[in-house]
Amino acid sequence: MGLAKRIIPCLDVDDGRVVKGVQFVDIRDAGDPVEVAKRYNDAGADEITFLDITASHEGRDTTLHTVEQIASQVFIPLTVGGGVRTLEDIRNLLNAGADKVGINSAAVHNPEFVREAAERFGSQCIVVAIDAKKVSAESEPNRWEIFTHGGRKPTGLDAVQWAKRMTDYGAGEILLTSMDRDGTKNGFDIALTRAISDAVPVPVIASGGVGNLQHLVDGVIQGGADAVLAASIFHFGEYSVEEAKRFMQSSGIEMRL
Amino acid sequence: MTEVVAVIDYGMGNLHSAGKALEKVANGQQILITGDADQIRAADRVVFPGVGAIRDCIAVLRETGLDQAILDVIAAGKPLLGICVGMQALMARSEENNGVDCLGVFDGEVTFFGEMQDDTGSKLKVPHMGWNQVQQGMAHPMWAGIANNARFYFVHSYCVTGLADEEVAGYCDYGRRFAAAATRNNVFAVQFHPEKSADAGLTLLENFLRWQP
Numbered sequence: 153m154g155l156a157k158r159i160i161p162c163l164d165v166d167d168g169r170v171v172k173g174v175q176f177v178d179i180r181d182a183g184d185p186v187e188v189a190k191r192y193n194d195a196g197a198d199e200i201t202f203l204d205i206t207a208s209h210e211g212r213d214t215t216l217h218t219v220e221q222i223a224s225q226v227f228i229p230l231t232v233g234g235g236v237r238t239l240e241d242i243r244n245l246l247n248a249g250a251d252k253v254g255i256n257s258a259a260v261h262n263p264e265f266v267r268e269a270a271e272r273f274g275s276q277c278i279v280v281a282i283d284a285k286k287v288s289a290e291s292e293p294n295r296w297e298i299f300t301h302g303g304r305k306p307t308g309l310d311a312v313q314w315a316k317r318m319t320d321y322g323a324g325e326i327l328l329t330s331m332d333r334d335g336t337k338n339g340f341d342i343a344l345t346r347a348i349s350d351a352v353p354v355p356v357i358a359s360g361g362v363g364n365l366q367h368l369v370d371g372v373i374q375g376g377a378d379a380v381l382a383a384s385i386f387h388f389g390e391y392s393v394e395e396a397k398r399f400m401q402s403s404g405i406e407m408r409l
Numbered sequence: 410m411t412e413v414v415a416v417i418d419y420g421m422g423n424l425h426s427a428g429k430a431l432e433k434v435a436n437g438q439q440i441l442i443t444g445d446a447d448q449i450r451a452a453d454r455v456v457f458p459g460v461g462a463i464r465d466c467i468a469v470l471r472e473t474g475l476d477q478a479i480l481d482v483i484a485a486g487k488p489l490l491g492i493c494v495g496m497q498a499l500m501a502r503s504e505e506n507n508g509v510d511c512l513g514v515f516d517g518e519v520t521f522f523g524e525m526q527d528d529t530g531s532k533l534k535v536p537h538m539g540w541n542q543v544q545q546g547m548a549h550p551m552w553a554g555i556a557n558n559a560r561f562y563f564v565h566s567y568c569v570t571g572l573a574d575e576e577v578a579g580y581c582d583y584g585r586r587f588a589a590a591a592t593r594n595n596v597f598a599v600q601f602h603p604e605k606s607a608d609a610g611l612t613l614l615e616n617f618l619r620w621q622p
């Protein structure tokens with residue numbers, strides 16, 4: 153008996169609609185975010201993550217409205233990330249009903265932003281999202297680097313060192329996405345997940361590459377993840393959240409059922 | 410007359426969720442999010458939520474006089490529900506921020522989880538974040554319709570210990586055993602977030618709106 157591992161469906165939302173990119177290029181539509189969030193809540197999701205990929209400024213208001221709608225009807229934790237650049241962005245999202253806010257490229261551009269955000273709003277609501285890609289050759293020891301711009305732009309930052317630094321600055325959780333695996337359905341990058349999870353004192357959410365339920369189990373047992381995030385396997389009904397939870401439980405992982 | 414449930418707003422973060430969850434389970438009660446000490450004293454029931462650092466929380470409560478309003482509500486025998494840092498603030502003292510004196514409603518101490526290991530020897534992650542089981546320490550109207558060992562959503566790095574057994578309404582285990590819920594007379598306080606704990610949490614909030622201590 154104890155703390156359960158979490159399953160977190162991720163909604164990529166563009167201008168008020170849920171979409172999911174395969175390798176961030178090929179986009180398919182899976183519906184209205186409020187309806188999807190409610191469906192996941194009813195299905196037993198432990199949290200919901202909402203990644204805002206809206207480009208336009210006007211779209212930001214749509215996002216706040218959507219967050220407000222979800223938070224009025226869904227009583228499980230809600231994390232919102234995407235385009236979070238200022239303390240005011242964070243305040244607006246928290247006031248709209250987000251419980252946690254994901255910071256990604258703004259942390260790379262200005263690491264102090266994470267410190268300020270954690271001091272102002274508390275570590276419990278600051279999630280640093282890390283997009284990492286393997287840069288070492290097969291014959292070398294594993295090394296991953298932080299990439300921005302949907303995995304196109306290298307930063308020269310070592311992923312493990314970066315994750316440690318972000319938690320030193322006050323990040324309360326790390327959302328770790330393997331850019332090599334995202335959209336492939338080949339499973340999480342287990343070595344990456346394990347390296348980050350062992351390096352930081354805060355919970356780690358594994359993301360990128362889930363194609364079947366065994367991948368979720370591997371992320372927790374082999375990767376050491378505290379939570380697993382997936383989108384398309386749930387959005388398109390390949391597996392239900394409940395099915396995933398039962399499978400993980402039957403593999404010896406403590407779940408909320 | 411319509412019963413008024415005040416949710417104390419002292420500028421420490423997101424009260425949207427607590428307000429919305431209470432509205433969802435309200436049965437005619439008016440949910441009033443307010444930082445006004447008189448409105449809080451006049452309310453029929455009071456919810457005392459909290460997030461963030463305890464030092465800031467206590468400092469704001471003292472500056473605004475809301476600390477006294479909370480003590481008055483308790484003295485008046487009205488039901489009061491503390492949530493998360495709201496629960497911690499009701500204790501005697503917290504070791505967060507190099508030691509902070511709290512409101513002293515309970516004699517408990519708020520202590521850091523610290524460096525701990527699980528059964529397999531791997532380091533426990535702090536904050537304690539996610540769904541953990543609450544073992545009910547007593548029969549209580551606030552637990553009506555909630556299974557023993559039901560899971561609630563927690564997110565915190567400090568926890569309440571040192572309460573008298575008869576004041577611990579629920580226990581949780583995370584590296585150590587701590588008070589997930591505390592109660593005395595008309596006060597009930599929980600470390601977890603009922604407003605984020607799906608059906609179990611909504612049931613607890615509904616129980617609070619009906620509770621006649």
